[in-house]
Amino acid sequence: MSEPAAPTQAPIIVTALFGAADQAFLDAQRRAYFPAERNQLAAHLTMFHHLPPSGAAELRQRLVAETRGVVPPRARLAGVISLGRGVAYRVESPELEAIRARLAESFRGSLTPQDQAGWRAHVTVQNKVEPGEARALLERLKAVFVARPVTIAGLAAYWYRGGPWEPLSRHLFGG
Numbered sequence: 001m002s003e004p005a006a007p008t009q010a011p012i013i014v015t016a017l018f019g020a021a022d023q024a025f026l027d028a029q030r031r032a033y034f035p036a037e038r039n040q041l042a043a044h045l046t047m048f049h050h051l052p053p054s055g056a057a058e059l060r061q062r063l064v065a066e067t068r069g070v071v072p073p074r075a076r077l078a079g080v081i082s083l084g085r086g087v088a089y090r091v092e093s094p095e096l097e098a099i100r101a102r103l104a105e106s107f108r109g110s111l112t113p114q115d116q117a118g119w120r121a122h123v124t125v126q127n128k129v130e131p132g133e134a135r136a137l138l139e140r141l142k143a144v145f146v147a148r149p150v151t152i153a154g155l156a157a158y159w160y161r162g163g164p165w166e167p168l169s170r171h172l173f174g175g
Contacts, residue, residue, distance in 0.1 A: 010166075011050040011051060011052065011160050012052070012059060012157050012158065012159060013049060013050070013159075014046070014047045014059070014063075014157050014158075015046050015047060015158070017155065018150060018153060019151030019152075023042065029125040033125050034124075038127070040164045043123050045121060045122070047100050047103070047155070048100075048111075048115050049114050051110070051115070053159075055107060056157075062102075063155050066103070067154055067171040067172060070173050072152050072154075072174065073095030075093035075096055075151075076091070076092050076147055076150060077090070078090045078092040078147050079145065080141040082134065083126075085128055085130070085134050086124055086126040086127030086128065087134055087137045087141060088124045090121070090122050091122060091123060091150065093121065093152065096152055099155070100119055104116075152173070155170075155171045156168075156170045157169045
């Protein structure tokens, strides 16, 4: 995907992409539990929240190197976690963690404090609700949760301009 002409100084978000069946499941969970008026995005697994726009070309090259001809990382939904005012599925993937660590090292000097902190891989399905509502959903989801594999199909980068994210590039594993 080509870079938009003369992008404004928008930060870049990097996510892992799920396979179609897992994306459909997680999107359904998000539609069911996320406040509708705030649900502007598909379910996603954020790897970086704010990379500098000046690093777009380098980031694209690194994402290509991490995915082209590479077997998708193994991953699984490993549990349900509280976000205080929301709920998320915890994702475990040592291979995806290794990719993130390599990318973090590449952008070490320009990471925000949030992206420098330890990574808690998760997919938010509810957020910005009253704590009691979040606790109730947490207990409901924990009661029926069964750990299972999820497919990580690729990595993607987006411009963040305040609303829904604007695609910058997509990189599928093995492709």
